[in-house]
Amino acid sequence: MTRFVERHPAWSLIVIIAVAVVLWLIFAVWPPGLEDAIGRKRVFLNALFNGITLGGLYFLVASGFTLIFGLMRNVNLAHGSLYLFGGYVGYAISASTGSWILSFIVAFILTALVGVLLQVLVFRRMEGQDLRQTMVTIGLSIVFADLMLWACGGDFYQIQTPNWLIGPIDLPLITAVKSSGEPVYLRYPLVRLVIFLASVIIGIAMWLALNRTRIGMIIRAGVDDRDILAATGVRIQAVFVLVFALGAGLAGIAGVVGGTFQSLSPGEDIRFLLASLVVVIVGGMGSIPGAALGALIIGLAEQLGSVYIPTYAIVVTFLIMVLVLALRPQGLLARR
Amino acid sequence: MLKGSLGLIALSSLLMSGTAFAQEKIKVGVTATLEGTYTVLGEDGIRGFQTALNVLGKKVGDKELEFVIASTDATPDSAVRAVRKLIEQDKVQILLSPLSGDEGIAVKNFAKTHPELTFINAASGAQETTYVDPAPNFFRYNMDGAQWQVGLGKYAYETKGYRKIATVGEDYSFIYTQVFGLVLEFCGAGGQVTNRQWVPLGTKDFASVIAALPDDVDAIYLGLGGADAVNFLNQYQQAGGKAHLMGGSIMIDQTILSSKGNAKNALVGTLAASGQADTWEDPGWQKFVKDYQDAFPPAKRFPSPSLLATNYYGSTMALILALRQVNGDLSDNQSKYKAALAKIELDAPNGKIKLDSNRQAIGTNFVTEVVDDGKGALFSKVVKVIPNVNQTLGYDPAVFAKIGLPSRTVPECKKY
Numbered sequence: 001m002t003r004f005v006e007r008h009p010a011w012s013l014i015v016i017i018a019v020a021v022v023l024w025l026i027f028a029v030w031p032p033g034l035e036d037a038i039g040r041k042r043v044f045l046n047a048l049f050n051g052i053t054l055g056g057l058y059f060l061v062a063s064g065f066t067l068i069f070g071l072m073r074n075v076n077l078a079h080g081s082l083y084l085f086g087g088y089v090g091y092a093i094s095a096s097t098g099s100w101i102l103s104f105i106v107a108f109i110l111t112a113l114v115g116v117l118l119q120v121l122v123f124r125r126m127e128g129q130d131l132r133q134t135m136v137t138i139g140l141s142i143v144f145a146d147l148m149l150w151a152c153g154g155d156f157y158q159i160q161t162p163n164w165l166i167g168p169i170d171l172p173l174i175t176a177v178k179s180s181g182e183p184v185y186l187r188y189p190l191v192r193l194v195i196f197l198a199s200v201i202i203g204i205a206m207w208l209a210l211n212r213t214r215i216g217m218i219i220r221a222g223v224d225d226r227d228i229l230a231a232t233g234v235r236i237q238a239v240f241v242l243v244f245a246l247g248a249g250l251a252g253i254a255g256v257v258g259g260t261f262q263s264l265s266p267g268e269d270i271r272f273l274l275a276s277l278v279v280v281i282v283g284g285m286g287s288i289p290g291a292a293l294g295a296l297i298i299g300l301a302e303q304l305g306s307v308y309i310p311t312y313a314i315v316v317t318f319l320i321m322v323l324v325l326a327l328r329p330q331g332l333l334a335r336r
Numbered sequence: 337m338l339k340g341s342l343g344l345i346a347l348s349s350l351l352m353s354g355t356a357f358a359q360e361k362i363k364v365g366v367t368a369t370l371e372g373t374y375t376v377l378g379e380d381g382i383r384g385f386q387t388a389l390n391v392l393g394k395k396v397g398d399k400e401l402e403f404v405i406a407s408t409d410a411t412p413d414s415a416v417r418a419v420r421k422l423i424e425q426d427k428v429q430i431l432l433s434p435l436s437g438d439e440g441i442a443v444k445n446f447a448k449t450h451p452e453l454t455f456i457n458a459a460s461g462a463q464e465t466t467y468v469d470p471a472p473n474f475f476r477y478n479m480d481g482a483q484w485q486v487g488l489g490k491y492a493y494e495t496k497g498y499r500k501i502a503t504v505g506e507d508y509s510f511i512y513t514q515v516f517g518l519v520l521e522f523c524g525a526g527g528q529v530t531n532r533q534w535v536p537l538g539t540k541d542f543a544s545v546i547a548a549l550p551d552d553v554d555a556i557y558l559g560l561g562g563a564d565a566v567n568f569l570n571q572y573q574q575a576g577g578k579a580h581l582m583g584g585s586i587m588i589d590q591t592i593l594s595s596k597g598n599a600k601n602a603l604v605g606t607l608a609a610s611g612q613a614d615t616w617e618d619p620g621w622q623k624f625v626k627d628y629q630d631a632f633p634p635a636k637r638f639p640s641p642s643l644l645a646t647n648y649y650g651s652t653m654a655l656i657l658a659l660r661q662v663n664g665d666l667s668d669n670q671s672k673y674k675a676a677l678a679k680i681e682l683d684a685p686n687g688k689i690k691l692d693s694n695r696q697a698i699g700t701n702f703v704t705e706v707v708d709d710g711k712g713a714l715f716s717k718v719v720k721v722i723p724n725v726n727q728t729l730g731y732d733p734a735v736f737a738k739i740g741l742p743s744r745t746v747p748e749c750k751k752y
Contacts, residue, residue, distance in 0.1 A: 039548075046547030054541055095596075154375035156566045158597035161574060168576040189574040192543070261574065262540045263567050267372055271540070306535070307544045311507075314536060 029174055029183075038308070042175040045186050047307040048300070053192040055299030056199035057261075060254035062276035062283075062291040063206060064247030070223045070286030071243050073130055074123060077137040079251055080273030081144035086111040086252025087259040087268070088148060091157045100162040100260070107252040115248025119241050141269065149266050159259040165191040195257050202250070203292055210288065219243060223286060278317060282324045284331025293333055361402045362664060364655065365422030367433035367458065368648075372409035373538045374436060374562045376591050377644045381435055381459055383637055384645030387628045388652035396656065396664040404428060408435070410537065412442030419443055423450060429666055430659075430673075431455045432651055435644065437462035437481070437510025447471040452669040454677065456655050459647035461585070462509035463516065463742050466696035467727060473670075475677050475695045477654045477684070478647040479611050479725060481510050482517030482742065484585040486729055487703040487722045488609035489521030492582060496607060498554040500528045501582065504545060504568075505559030507534040509742070514559050514584045516742035517729065523749040534744055535564070542568045546575050554580060555607075561586035570599040577602070585610035588706055590638035593714040600714060606706045611647070612686040613702040613718035614640045624649065624685030639713055650684040657682070687723065698726045 005012045026048070030041045038044070065079045089110050090103035097103075122140070126132045168187040176184045210216035218239055221229045230236040258264065258272070275298065280286075283294025298317055305313035324332060366385060369378035382405065394401040404426045406418035415434040422428045431453065434443050440460025447455040448471045457465070457476035461484065466476050492498045501522065505511040511534075519529050531550050535542070546568075549556055556579045560568055565587050581603065586592075588608030593600060612621070628641040628649075641649070658676040665672050682689040687700025700723045704716035728736040731752065740746040 043544070043548045047544040050541065050543040050547070053543075091596075154370070154379055156376065156563050156595050158566065158570050158595070158599060160597060166574065168574075187576065189543070189571070189576070191574050261571065263563060263570060265563050266375060303541065303544045306539070306541075307548055310534060310536075 026173065029177055040176070042184075042186065043307055045173060045175060046188070047303045049186075049188055050192070051300030051303035052296065053196040053299070054303060055296040056196040057254060057257050057295075058275055058279050058299055059203060059292050059295035060199050060250055060257060061272050062279040062295055063203065063288055064250035064254075065276045066280045066283070066286055066288065066291045067206075067250075068244055068247040069280070071219060071226070072123070072240055073128075075130070075134045075137070076118075076247075077134060077273060078118070078141040078144060079247075079276060080269035080271070081141045081148070082111050082114060082248045082251035083255045083258065083272045084148060084264060084266075084269040085114065085144065086255030087159070087264040088152050088157065088255070089252065090256030090259055091159050091264060094159050094256075098160075100160070100165075103159065104253055104256050107256045108249040111252025111255070112245040112249035115244045115246075116241055118248070119244040123244075124237065124240075141273070145266065145269055148269075154266055157259060157264040159256060159264075161191050161260055165194060169193075189261075191261060195261065199257075202253075203288070206288055215239075215242070278321050280331070281321055282332060284334030287331065287333050290331055290333035294331070360399045360664075362396065362399050362430065362659070362666065363426065363428040364401055364403050364430045364432060365419070365426060365428035366403055366405045367408050367415060367418045367422070367431075367435065367439075368405065369410045369435045369439075370407035371414075372411075373564060374410045377562055377586065377642065378407070378435055380591060380638060380642040381644040381648040383628065383632060384641060384648035385432070385458075385652050387624070387631045387641075387645070388649045388656070390631050391627055392653065392656045396659045399664040401656070401659075408439060410436040410439060412438045415439035416442050416446050419446055423453065429453060429670070430655060432458050432648075432655060435459045436508075437465075437513065438508050440465040440476075441509060444471050444474045447474045454670050454674055456651050456677070458651050459644050460510065461513060463513040463727070464509060466694045468741065470694045470696075472695075473674060475654070475674075475691065477650050477682060477689055477691070477697050479697050479699050479701065480727060481513030481585065482520070482729060483697075483699070483725045483727060484611050484701060485514055485517030485609050486521065486701045486725045487720050488582065488607065489518050489523075489527065490525050491609075491703045491720060492555065492607055493522060493525040493527045496555075496580075498522075498527065498580070498582075500530055500553045501555045501557055502531040502533070502550050502553045503529060503557040503559060504533045504535065504549070505557075505584070506537045506539075506561065506564060507744070508537055510586075511559040511584065512742035512744065512746075515557070516747055518557060518582075518584075519749055520729065520739070520747050520752065523747075524751045526751075529749045532744065535560075537564065539564055540567055542571045543575065546572055546577060549577075549579070551579075555582050556580070557582040557584070558587045559584040561589075562591060565592045566595045566597075566599065569602055570597065573599045573602055581606040583608035583706075585643055588704065588716055589644075590614065590640055590642040591644070593706065593716070594638045601708075603706045603714065604708050607703070608706070608716060609701060609703045610643055610716070611699065611701060612641075612643055613704045613721075614715040615707075615717045616686075616702065616721075618687075620683065621685045640715065646684075646686050650682060650686070650689060653684060654680055654682055654689075687721075692726060694727070696727045698724060701725045 068076050086107040090107040093103040093106045169190045170185040173186040174183045175186050279294035279298050283290030301316045305316040368381045408414040408418045437460050440462050441464050444465045455474045461481040463480045583606050658680045661676045662672045689697050689699045702718050703720035705719050707717045
């Protein structure tokens with residue numbers, strides 16, 4: 001941090017000013033002139049929070065994707081299929097048992113299992129052949145998509161939000177002051193906050209696991225140089241299977257989340273594959289903090305874009321990707 | 337899978353054409369949105385089409401009809417691609433296409449490059465398709481989006497007492513047409529439309545759109561369809577939305593009313609208008625509902641046909657009945673067939689349909705309200721039936737032409 005400030009004093013100043021402006025926009029009561037210029041504060045705060053919570057969902061999908069890539073150099077283009085599969089499993093469990101929490105657990109386990117099967121039966125046979133693996137994953141994603149269309153049809157599925165999460169809550173953020181002087185607080189859907197918190201917890205847990213545990217150390221070593229790691233006697237294949245299972249399981253969890261606050265239908269697999277590709281390209285392939293930053297940027301861009309420049313909202317995401325590729329092709333937080 | 341099986345059907349029909357050469361065949365190409373946001377709508381359209389074949393049969397005199405189905409995704413280029421493939425590869429002579437608004441405009445323009453063939457619109461409802469520079473070989477037996485909103489504005493203003501409304505709609509031609517019909521009538525009656533929001537087709541996260549809805553209005557009109565509508569409702573419920581709702585023709589439709597999950601319950605009591613009403617007591621409608629229900633097992637269909645099924649049914653009916661009138665004669669660039677199509681009057685399930693000089697349907701419209709049947713299933717209950725709705729919505733054609741074409745901001749909220 002201090003090194004960054006020393007090396008780029010001008011940039012640091014810009015960042016600090018931007019952060020200050022955003023904080024002011026969030027906490028201050030907007031003067032009438034500002035409301036006339038860019039709309040009500042409620043809309044801005046909602047878009048901001050929605051962007052952050054959507055970023056949480058993108059992070060869940062993209063973190064598994066980037067983890068698998070980081071360790072195995074395998075661009076798993078079937079990752080979106082794992083997302084959709086997890087969602088459908090979650091729907092089946094929550095519809096039959098009525099338990100939302102249970103649907104996460106089962107979706108995680110089953111998609112992790114699919115991930116293990118993929119790694120053991122398919123990718124182990126073509127280790128180190130990046131292009132072949134990528135082609136195979138494209139093929140698999142098409143096969144999976146058709147299998148799921150056959151099993152679940154083209155219908156839209158929504159996972160039932162549990163009763164205790166339905167509805168909005170008041171946040172201690174003032175959006176406006178009534179003429180009587182009484183403040184109006186921001187009302188925000190509880191379920192999105194809970195999901196965002198969960199993704200933050202998962203993110204921190206992953207970071208801790210990678211940086212503070214023995215297995216995390218092995219994985220990091222594998223990311224740096226897996227041949228040397230294998231030579232030191234670590235059972236690298238077991239590590240690969242574990243990481244693939246974890247990455248796939250995270251996609252499965254994300255599927256349940258996506259099915260709860262959006263919906264599941266054919267085509268979602270491609271959409272989330274594309275989203276996680278954009279996220280990891282922006283953040284840096286193979287980097288977990290990069291995935292978090294990328295997810296946040298893309299989520300915010302989508303939501304703020306949909307409010308303030310609705311016609312061009314779709315372009316914004318890709319503009320960001322193009323900019324990053326042009327100025328910092330390795331991604332914002334990539335190490336190499 | 338679906339695409340695969342369609343391919344198989346196409347392949348097997350190719351193989352079979354070799355064995356059955358003794359009998360002359362008439363080839364018909366059908367498109368539906370079997371991919372993307374409107375998948376469910378396309379699937380039910382095909383069900384309506386199949387119901388029509390069950391009822392009417394595939395024989396025309398001594399000729400047999402043969403169908404090739406192609407999939408689109410509601411974008412105009414996908415529709416043109418599918419139609420081109422049907423004409424150039426499958427050599428179809430008649431087209432039943434397409435399903436969605438933007439597709440309709442594109443296919444109509446494409447139809448002009450094949451004046452020898454006949455195009456029968458399957459379900460698309462943008463006004464421009466038949467109103468601006470219509471193609472002489474393009475026939476539409478369903479009403480357009482504006483016709484489908486007739487009655488809604490007045491009913492909302494006079495009976496419900498709504499004075500100010502806001503609209504949210506998908507950003508493409510069919511919804512422009514729907515909002516056009518609504519605004520014209522509601523503002524004509526004296527109401528105000530304060531805000532029109534447009535979202536891209538295929539939007540998943542509506543949270544910010546919902547936050548931007550104004551709270552000082554009596555009702556919010558939703559012009560969404562398919563996955564977008566389901567996502568909107570789900571997030572609307574999570575945000576604790578409580579406003580009165582009004583709905584467009586594909587919003588208040590079995591494609592949404594029978595979706596899984598409980599978000600759709602926000603729609604109970606919603607006012608809407610469409611070319612059909614689920615609970616209409618007309619014997620023709622009831623018979624169609626029964627034919628539809630008998631044709632498919634309950635898990636593979638909606639409790640009652642959607643607007644898309646009804647449109648595909650009506651279009652297929654026109655296709656076959658007119659072909660029978662000319663005894664399958666497609667000689668002379670299908671001129672006899674086209675003449676028969678232009679003249680035919682259909683006794684469709686959703687009321688009588690005839691064509692105007694632009695080959696656009698004049699038909700019956702329904703104002704409805706969503707009710708719960710007591711067992712958790714939602715239906716649209718008819719509150720008003722309006723016969724003989726034409727494309728200029730009862731306006732003098734010269735006045736109507738001055739209003740302009742439906743777009744994000746047209747028409748203005750005033751009395752024309």
